[in-house]
Every structure is written in structure tokens, then in C-alpha cells.
Amino acid sequence: MKKRKSSKDEPFNFWSGILFGLGLVAFIDEVVFHQLLHWHHFYDKSTTSIGLVSDGVFHAFSWFATVVSLFMLADLRKRNVWDRRGWIGAVILGAGVFQLYDGIIHHKLMRLHQIRYVDDVIYYDIVWNVIAGFMIVIGLIAVAQKKTPEPKKKAGE
Template structure:
């Protein structure tokens, strides 16, 4: 396996794993909060049927992203261009991006759903968005370190 150069492998490694991170966090959200806990659907501003349909569409999108991300990841690995440490950073960044987008845009701007209904939202919103910030910070730190180490 060839040693990847920072120029050729760092950015694609971060992006491929970032796509996987977005899809993985979407899957965690859907499975835990939509299905197991039943706290909300992706779109809660209509009927139960529309809410279930929106969950199915979210699931389909996360599967497409997960599949595409893993094909991209496998191709980088096959070509010897994968930078594993940078990929971990990308995964964390992708998970954090999904979490923050969901917490700010879906919950607050578009108001397509809330984390939970019938409770004080502040603790849930704080936990959700702080978790997103921590994922983003960890991902940025790992990615920065990968770049400083020359991609290795």
C-alpha cells in the first residue's frame, strides 16, 4: 500500500468519512429518537402518516449517504490515498455537522420537529447542541493534527 500524500489524500479522506459521519448520526437520530423512544418524526407538522413517510425518506437518504461514503472510502483505501487519522476527524466532523444542523435548522429555524414534546426544551436543546459542538471540536482537532503530521 502506498503512503498517501497530504495533498492527494487528506481532503478526500476527511470528506468521505464526513459523509459516513453525517449518515451514521442521522441513523442514530432516527433509530433512537424516532423509533425506540418515539419522541418525534422527521416532520411533525402534519399527520402521523406524513411523519412516518418523512422518517422513511430520512432513512433512505441516510442509506444512500452511507453507501456512497463507504464506496468512496473503499476507493481511497484501494488507491492507497486514504489517510486514516484524517478520516476519523472527518467522521467526527460529519456527525457534528448533522447534529448541529438538526439542532439549529430543523429544530429552531424550520421547526419541522422538536427533540421532544410536552417538556421544557431548554435542557434537551442544550444537550443536543453542546454534543454537536463537542463532536465538531473533536473532529476539527483530529483533522488539524492529521494535517500537521503530514497526513499520516
């Protein structure tokens, strides 16, 4: 017998997706921009050693968020109440929110680091934040769409 999704499962589904999106985009940011391209560290206002330690803490955060979200997802799937469309929308939303937070709060307000240390960083900032905005809009649209109910089967089918 298939269990029906209740309204109490929706926040759990949503927050699992948000955490996975945060962890995923933080992981991608850490690996691509910090480790592979060497564009910056999470905290660039000190020595390289402090920058590497800050990258480690940032990396631990991304893994923690990802692992917690996957435990939540496993519970949703075990109880057969996972809303895939809503979850994927929340993943995209979480990724976009993290990226916009990083681009505005970390890069501009707190000045922890820049995307890249070049003369015309504004172009990087625009691309970074516009992509974040698109992800937020796409995520919100996907989360807002209600899952269409399955048609009821008639007796004897």
C-alpha cells in the same frame, strides 16, 4: 511498493469521512429518537402517516450518505492512500455538523420537529447542541493534526 498519499487524496478522504459521519448520526437519530423512543418524526407538522413517510425519506438519505462514503473509503484503501486519523476526525466533524444543523435549523428555525415534546424542551436542546459542539471541536482538532511521516529507512535495512 506502497503508494504515497498525495494532496489530491486529502479532500476525498475528508469528504468520505464527512459523509459517513452525517449518515451515521442521522441513522442513529432515526433509529433511537424516531423508531425506538417515538419522540418525534422528521416532519411533525402533519399526520402520523406523513411523519412516517418523512422518516423513510430521512432514513434513505442516511443510508445513501453512508453507502457513498463507504465506496469512497474502499477506493482510498484500494489505492493505499487512506488517512485513518483524518478520516475519523472528519467522521466526528460530520456527525457534529449534522447534529448542530438538526438542532438549530430543523428544531428551532424551521420547526420541523422538536427533540421531544415536553414543557421544558430547552434542557434537551442544550444537551443536543452542546454535544454537537463538542463533536465539531474534537473533529476539527483531529482533522487539523497532520499525519506524522514515517522515518526514512536507510539502504540495507
